[in-house]
Amino acid sequence: MTPVFLSESESAALVDDDLALAAAREAFLATATGSVFPVVIAHSSVPHNRFTLKSGSAGDLAGVKVGSFWPGNTDLPRHSSTIVLLDPATGRLRAVVEAAAANAYRTAAADALAVQALARNDSRTLTVIGTGHQALHEVRAVSRVRPIDRVLVVGRRADAARAFAADVTARTGLPAEPVGAEAGVCAADVLVTATTSREPLFDARWVRPGTHVSAMGADGPGKQELPVELYERAALFCDLPDQSSAIGEFQHASGTPVALGAVLAGDAPGRTSDDDVTVFDSSGFALQDLTLAAALLRRSSGETA
Amino acid sequence: MTPVFLSESESAALVDDDLALAAAREAFLATATGSVFPVVIAHSSVPHNRFTLKSGSAGDLAGVKVGSFWPGNTDLPRHSSTIVLLDPATGRLRAVVEAAAANAYRTAAADALAVQALARNDSRTLTVIGTGHQALHEVRAVSRVRPIDRVLVVGRRADAARAFAADVTARTGLPAEPVGAEAGVCAADVLVTATTSREPLFDARWVRPGTHVSAMGADGPGKQELPVELYERAALFCDLPDQSSAIGEFQHASGTPVALGAVLAGDAPGRTSDDDVTVFDSSGFALQDLTLAAALLRRSSGETA
Numbered sequence: 001m002t003p004v005f006l007s008e009s010e011s012a013a014l015v016d017d018d019l020a021l022a023a024a025r026e027a028f029l030a031t032a033t034g035s036v037f038p039v040v041i042a043h044s045s046v047p048h049n050r051f052t053l054k055s056g057s058a059g060d061l062a063g064v065k066v067g068s069f070w071p072g073n074t075d076l077p078r079h080s081s082t083i084v085l086l087d088p089a090t091g092r093l094r095a096v097v098e099a100a101a102a103n104a105y106r107t108a109a110a111d112a113l114a115v116q117a118l119a120r121n122d123s124r125t126l127t128v129i130g131t132g133h134q135a136l137h138e139v140r141a142v143s144r145v146r147p148i149d150r151v152l153v154v155g156r157r158a159d160a161a162r163a164f165a166a167d168v169t170a171r172t173g174l175p176a177e178p179v180g181a182e183a184g185v186c187a188a189d190v191l192v193t194a195t196t197s198r199e200p201l202f203d204a205r206w207v208r209p210g211t212h213v214s215a216m217g218a219d220g221p222g223k224q225e226l227p228v229e230l231y232e233r234a235a236l237f238c239d240l241p242d243q244s245s246a247i248g249e250f251q252h253a254s255g256t257p258v259a260l261g262a263v264l265a266g267d268a269p270g271r272t273s274d275d276d277v278t279v280f281d282s283s284g285f286a287l288q289d290l291t292l293a294a295a296l297l298r299r300s301s302g303e304t305a
Numbered sequence: 306m307t308p309v310f311l312s313e314s315e316s317a318a319l320v321d322d323d324l325a326l327a328a329a330r331e332a333f334l335a336t337a338t339g340s341v342f343p344v345v346i347a348h349s350s351v352p353h354n355r356f357t358l359k360s361g362s363a364g365d366l367a368g369v370k371v372g373s374f375w376p377g378n379t380d381l382p383r384h385s386s387t388i389v390l391l392d393p394a395t396g397r398l399r400a401v402v403e404a405a406a407a408n409a410y411r412t413a414a415a416d417a418l419a420v421q422a423l424a425r426n427d428s429r430t431l432t433v434i435g436t437g438h439q440a441l442h443e444v445r446a447v448s449r450v451r452p453i454d455r456v457l458v459v460g461r462r463a464d465a466a467r468a469f470a471a472d473v474t475a476r477t478g479l480p481a482e483p484v485g486a487e488a489g490v491c492a493a494d495v496l497v498t499a500t501t502s503r504e505p506l507f508d509a510r511w512v513r514p515g516t517h518v519s520a521m522g523a524d525g526p527g528k529q530e531l532p533v534e535l536y537e538r539a540a541l542f543c544d545l546p547d548q549s550s551a552i553g554e555f556q557h558a559s560g561t562p563v564a565l566g567a568v569l570a571g572d573a574p575g576r577t578s579d580d581d582v583t584v585f586d587s588s589g590f591a592l593q594d595l596t597l598a599a600a601l602l603r604r605s606s607g608e609t610a
Contacts, residue, residue, distance in 0.1 A: 003403070005310055035348065042342040042360045044367040044393055051391060053358050053369060055347045062349040064358060066369060066389055068396030082398045084371055084389060086356060088349055091373030093387045096401050098308070 001087060004095040006293075006300055008080075012101035014299050015292075017141055020102070020109035023295040027058075027287040028113060031240060031261035034058025036286050039243075048072075056286030060088040065289035067103070077133070079103065083293040097293040104134055106292045107284065108141035110239065111214045114280035115190055116145040117263050118237060118270050119212035123189035124149050129181070129201050129225075130194035130217070131155040131164035138192045138216055139168050139176075146190065151176035154184040154201075182206050193217055193225040204229035209275040215249040216282050226279065228252045234277040237263065237270070240285050248283035257281065306392060309400040311598075311605055313385075317406035319604045320597075322446055325407070325414035328600040332363075332592040333418060336545060336566035339363025341590050344552075353377075361591030365393040370594035372408070382438070384408065388598040402598040409439055411597045412589065413446035415544065416519045419585035420495055421450040422568050423542060423575050424517035428494035429454050434486070434506050434530075435499035435522070436460040436469035443497045443521055444473050444481075451495065456481035459489040459506075487511050498522055498530040509534035514580040520554040521587050531584065533557045539582040542568065542575070545590050553588035562586065 006014070040053040048071055055064040063085040071078055080100040087094040099106075115123070123146040128135050131153065139151055151174050155161030161178035168176035185191060185206035193201055194216045204227040207213065213234070217225045226249055236257035238244035250257050260280065262268035271278050311319075345358040353376055360369040368390040376383055385405040392399040404411075420428070428451040433440050436458065444456055456479050460466030466483035473481035490496060490511040498506055499521045509532040512518065518539070522530045531554055541562035543549035555562050565585065567573035576583050 002312070003310075005308075005401070007307070008397075034350070037345050037347040037358075038343070040342050040345055040358065040360055042362065042367075042369075043340065044362045044391070044396075045339070045364055046393075049367075049393075049396060051360075051367065051396065053342075053345065053360055055345055055356075055358055057347065057349045059350055062347075062354075062356065064347075064369070064371060066391070066398075068391055070396035073395055076395050076397065078396075080395070080397050082389060084387060084401075086349070086371070086373055088351075088354075089375075090378055090381050090385070091349075091354060091356065091375035091383075092313075092381065092385050092405075093371075093401075093403050096310070096389075096398075098398050100397075 003093040004297060006097040006296055008098040008100055010300065011097055011099050011296050014296050015102040015105050017105060017109065017144055019295050019299060020105035020292065021112055023291040024106065024109035024113045024288060025264065027291040028239065028261040028264055030058035030287050031259055032265060034287050036240065054286040054289060056290060058287050058290070061290040061294055062086045062088055063290050065286055083289045085290065085293055095293065095297055097296055099292065102292060102296065104137045106288050107134060107216065107282065108137035110282045110288060111138050111192060111216050112141040112145045114214050114237065114260055115142050115212060117260060118278040118280060119146055119190050120210055120274055123212065125152065125187050126190045126192065127152040127154065127184040127188035128192045128194065129154040129184070131160045132194065134216065135164065135194040136167060136171065138194050140172055142190060142192060143172055143174060148174060150174065152179045152184040152187060153177065154179060154181050195225055197225045198222050199224055200227035201225050203227060207277055209277060211277050213279045214282065215279070221247055223249065224252055225249060230279065234279045236279050238281040239283060243283050243285065244281045249281035308398040309602060311400070311402040311601055313403040313405055315605065316402055316404050316601050319601050320407040320410050322410060322414065322449055324600050324604060325410035325597065326417055328596040329411065329414035329418045329593060330569065332596040333544065333566040333569055335363035335592050336564055337570060339592050341545065341592065359591040359594060361595060363592050363595065366595040366599055367391045367393055368595050370591055388594045390595065390598055400598065400602055402601055404597065407597060407601065409442045411593050412439060412521065412587065413442035415587045415593060416443050416497060416521050417446040417450045419519050419542065419565055420447050420517060422565060423583040423585060424451055424495050425515055425579055428517065430457065430492050431495045431497065432457040432459065432489040432493035433497045433499065434459040434489070436465040437499065439521065440469065440499040441472060441476065443499050445477055447495060447497060448477055448479060453479060455479070457484045457489040457492060458482065459484060459486050500530055502530050503527050504529055505532035506530050508532060512582055514582060516582050518584045519587065520584065526552055528554070529557055530554060535584065539584045541584050543586040544588060548588050548590065549586045554586035
């Protein structure tokens with residue numbers, strides 16, 4: 001079997017929110033039976049140019065994502081991504097999918113999936129903390145799964161928050177405005193953090209009963225976006241409990257969060273009342289990449305994903 | 306820059322012993338300044354189907370080899386290999402090289418390089434313990450760097466050893482014969498082990514002064530091909546000292562082996578007399594794969610490697 005190669009421009013043209021959301025659902029459901037292997041954090045000869053290896057297997061999928069972060073890139077995005085799939089029957093190379101653009105959809109789709117599973121059905125106000133490239137993907141993906149009619153933007157820099165809000169409106173048609181952290185958190189039905197912060201971004205007391213919070217920021221030891229006081233009154237969910245407790249947001253929490261996959265499968269309760277505060281931490285796992293690549297390949301070959 | 310893809314048939318047609326030996330030399334010299342990252346041992350949904358990730362960087366090379374072992378393969382080799390190179394300037398995908406056939410040349414080239422650096426110049430008798438696919442590559446590669454005029458074959462099964470000896474003669478023109486372990490070890494100028502053994506293959510007392518020994522067998526905790534008594538009277542060399550002491554042959558040795566790269570660079574002594582017993586342990590490292598892929602790409606694009 002000849003390996004298939006999907007280039008960056010091909011995968012970028014194929015990906016959309018529906019495909020990414022379906023792939024994310026498949027990945028989260030597979031966490032119960034699939035395997036993920038230790039994450040490798042590597043670097044090029046220039047040590048600030050980093051690449052990570054996330055590998056896993058589930059069903060007929062096996063492979064690895066090579067994610068790279070070259071902070072000095074100017075003409076190209078700083079992040080890129082290559083997914084390698086092995087043929088489950090032979091171990092030979094099955095496909096290589098370049099997926100820099102698609103990777104942002106993948107990460108946002110995990111957030112949308114959590115919102116779909118955990119946020120109140122009548123969630124209308126979406127507050128996003130963070131004004132980067134990924135934050136825009138989060139707004140777009142989340143606003144598709146709940147009747148969001150207002151986006152509030154919290155940024156460290158006022159000009160970046162204004163520009164981001166304008167970008168949200170231009171791309172989604174939703175009214176969006178920059179606000180302060182307290183106003184944004186207090187008003188949120190869904191609160192998304194998408195930053196690289198290493199300290200809490202807001203005061204836990206600002207979070208109203210019934211709010212859903214998704215912490216989507218970059219992961220690693222020391223990473224923190226949420227105040228630990230929030231955990232005392234919230235139900236905690238994540239992608240992979242072990243990973244989230246080790247390098248994700250819940251390294252600062254006592255107790256074990258519930259796997260979102262278990263909620264999706266009906267094996268664990270999600271939100272139990274309109275007053276629950278639910279918190280989802282996304283640290284990212286290889287099965288998301290493998291199901292994404294497989295979905296792109298199916299669409300590329302003309303199958304309906 | 307569009308990524309380059311070299312298929313299995315292309316890389317198999319491009320590889321030869323000269324290319325592999327030059328790439329191995331480049332990799333071993335790079336161990337002084339390059340980086341290798343933790344090896345991941347992964348598996349598909351069928352747990353006996355394994356794949357490993359070996360990643361590293363040196364100079365303008367950065368990437369990972371995905372090596373797979375599907376023991377149930379019948380029509381295809383059980384081992385295969387895919388090397389992913391990143392563009393050092395951008396972190397984007399630079400090339401994907403399928404390298405199942407080339408991988409056997411790569412491993413044998415490390416052995417040939419060690420023999421070239423450490424074995425007596427007048428080495429004439431090559432004894433190989435093991436009768437598998439890789440053992441044949443070892444015989445061919447080693448016989449090119451020393452005036453080998455006789456090959457002795459030690460195998461657990463007499464029929465396999467006879468068939469292997471016939472194969473050696475057919476492929477190299479060298480006289481080859483199956484012998485018992487003691488006769489083979491006693492007569493060896495160069496002794497190569499290429500087995501998956503977990504216990505010593507011979508008695509240390511059978512090894513004559515002046516012999517060079519290369520332990521090329523598969524690595525992992527518990528792996529052992531050589532008797533520990535040999536270490537007391539031998540000079541010990543390996544590819545990566547930390548790795549060899551952790552998962553390679555020298556997990557059973559006290560003391561730290563010398564990196565072959567340091568010998569090649571003139572920074573450490575190799576053989577110091579015709580009576581030395583030298584032992585080289587190959588556990589394999591990512592830089593071998595990266596330099597191999599780069600050499601194949603250069604040859605593919607028409608450059609003289």
